[in-house]
Amino acid sequence: MADISLTVNGATHTGSPEVRKTLADFLRDDLNLTGTHVGCEHGVCGACTVIVDGRAVRSCLMLAVQAAGSEVTTIEGLATDGGLGTLQQAMWDSHSFQCGFCTPGFVMQATALLSDHPDADEQQIREALSGNICRCTGYQSIIDGVLLAAQRNRTLRNRER
């Protein structure tokens, strides 16, 4: 066991996870944030992706104790006022997903992408999401959702200017 303190979705949490416990299991079991899904436990499928200190990471490959002092954002932290964020709304509008199990990972990976590259084009989106596996959709609807979110963000930015 090790005492840790970290910020998750803006709130400070303390805990004493076993040293071997993954960040994914800590979020799911200790903090009851079950929106983060575990799809392969070896860092390939990307379902467990969360954002740690601004970077998309695989929470199945990171230990909870390694996240001590970090700021973590999970899918539960994206919705604003109980609604949907721009990316989530665009993915809803684009029929992006089917079974929904891979969804949290794609949403978090795409959130990190759009944060760093707000004008990402289709090829950049495909490369950025190539480490996330979806078995249902053939990906096109997911990519369309990210493109739509990028376009809506651009419209918003232009309006603000």
Place this chain on the structure above:
Amino acid sequence: MAEIVAERYTGASIKRSEDPRILTGAGRYVDDIKLPGMLHAAFVRSPLAHGRVLSVDVSAARALPGVVAVLTGADLEAMTVQAPDPLLALFTTGGPTAEFTLLATDKVRFVGDPVAVVIAESRYLAEDGCELADVEYDELPPVMNAAFALDPSSPPLFANLGDNIARPHSRNEFGDVAGTFADADRVVDFHIDVHRHQNVPMEGRACVASWDADLAAMTVYAATQSVHITRNGVATRLGIEGDKIRVLAGDIGGSFGLKIGASREELAVAAASRHLGRPVKWVEDRGENLTASGQAREESFDVRAAVSNDGDLLGLDVKMVIDTGAYPGMGTMFPDIMQAMIPGPYKLAALGFESTAAITNKASYVAYRGPWASETFVRERVLDLIAKDLGLDPVGIRLRNLAARTDPPALMITGRPLVGVTSKESLERVAEMVDYPAFRRRQVEARAQGRYLGIGVATFIEAAPGPRGPDGALGSESMRLRLEEDGIVALFTGQMPHGQSHQTTLAQIAADEFGVPFEQVRVVVGDSDVVPFGLTGGSRSATMTGGVALHGARELKAKVLDFAAHLIEVSAQDLLITDGNVWVRGDPASAIAVSEVARRAASGQFGAEVDAALEVEATYDGGQGGWSGGTHCAIVEVDVETGIVKVERYAAVEDCGALINPAVVEGQIRGGVAQGIGAVLLERSAYGEDGSFQSATFMDYLMPTTCDVPRIEIEHLETVPLDADVNFRGVGEGGMIVAPPTVVNAIEDALSPFGVRIYEQHLPPARILELIAAADSGQ
């Protein structure tokens, strides 16, 4: 006052009502369930393909702090009923069936075969316990392919069978097979292999079993395609009355045929919960999923084709062997479907079909999206091979051989009528979409520059649900529908969606038919105490459940109007329901909300002469049924230096009748195509000759990603309505059925300058290079 105008939902890409919870992390999958006192299971699994179990020593595991129990195969045998799985019993084709226990007792039969289950306070501790289990084996020679399995010298996996044959050899003939082959200009032979690959849903198998000792009742939280089939499996194997078991299912992370019934592991978990009187959770990890959940395909075909010099495919004679893996199950039922379907939409006049099912030391054969798909692969491959031999074009040979749409419809040589089949139209349209002649010109130019482009087409039909033919029955689907006091129209269905969007599509149909806004329909699934029997599978729900939603909503509406007629004191014929209001035709001011009607019905103020129960039990027989089908086209580029295949363009023309929700339909098609592309270019469940399993991680079992699957262009034909009301047909499996031959045909076309001929389905880069090298050296 303005007229009341209703929105129409059916046919529109209505946004899914499933999505808000899924997009915010509020979905509820099995692993999200936590119950008070819940324990966690992990399995000790065989490292050997085939061996005798000499001893199982779990004393060290039992002594580990945090481990609550370790149950061996013998322990579980003592606490369960030895009975065939009720689902698999349906598929038994006669003769003796393999006898085996839930967990291995005498023998292990594949790498990953469960031997013991450790129950602990956490999954971490349960896996620690597994490390401490000491199992001694006497290794036996592994039976790693069907040819050896069928050799009488192979060691039988199951003592009570005495050989490794899961289904005895059979032969059936349709039409004049001998005469057709004797009279044909040419008879050509091929051996075609389809490799082992698997479902790989992103969520593996999972369950939480919770035994209530006071009530002597079980609750199982399951990931399943049918809560009732899971319930029946648990009831049979645990020896509990079915009505003492409640199976609940929430969101399910995909399945594609894998999660039907109750698996050996899930039954062991249920038995452990009853034994301990505490809830037990098991969530399959990815290694277990790839190793032990089950695998699909792996069939081989010796094909003889009777052909005219002009390119008419006159007859086929097929000898098929299916490798059903270790524990015989659904693999034994699919040869019959392949036999029935192999003529496809073509004029084939004679068919001989032989099949044998072999038992081997591999993970068990399970259904995987279009489980009979290999018939389409074989047929569409054979057509291209024949075309090459005769110097014909792949589109031309198909147009020549497709059965014409006639009235009465042509019959497949295996019996079913090709009613409403639009294969010819789909083939012509897909060739237009890609500008086939222009591609051929571009192909010639590219070859001059040392680039190898190829085009492939393939055509399929799918019985989703199939035509109402001379043999009649399409099965039956039930639904209970109720108008609730808050005005919600509740549909209780046995469908168990795991990505198919039923909560959206069924609501669209019922909203239109009943006359309420889409948001006012609630689709209730996943509770065996509440929903009627059902199964999501076989691409049946569009017709069968869409149909029962439509007819059921119509029945419920009639009932509501009969009751409202008492309230409003007009004839029911003069009443309408629009946008959630009952009103008198021509008098919008008369409108009262359906919620008010329901409240009045529930008030008890009417006597027995008025039927105030606003609920119906509807069933639907499939109406006229019908086929789904279509033609797909792939354009690929093969890098002949690296063997890498890039799918440059992919177009699909499909006919699934009337579309309920085009975005949902297209999602199903694209997802199936992606799996088909993966099957050809990447995925293989690989075993070594020593029985070792070589694809237990996602670094070894390669899944298609955003960089492998191109944009998929889709057009729809809705040419032939067959039924007065219900012309929705299933579209769940077609993409996975037809994409593999489409892509392989394109690859062979790209490599035609080398003289490459392809008789297999799995074409990773190394295999492409081998094929080129073998063709170059004239082998």
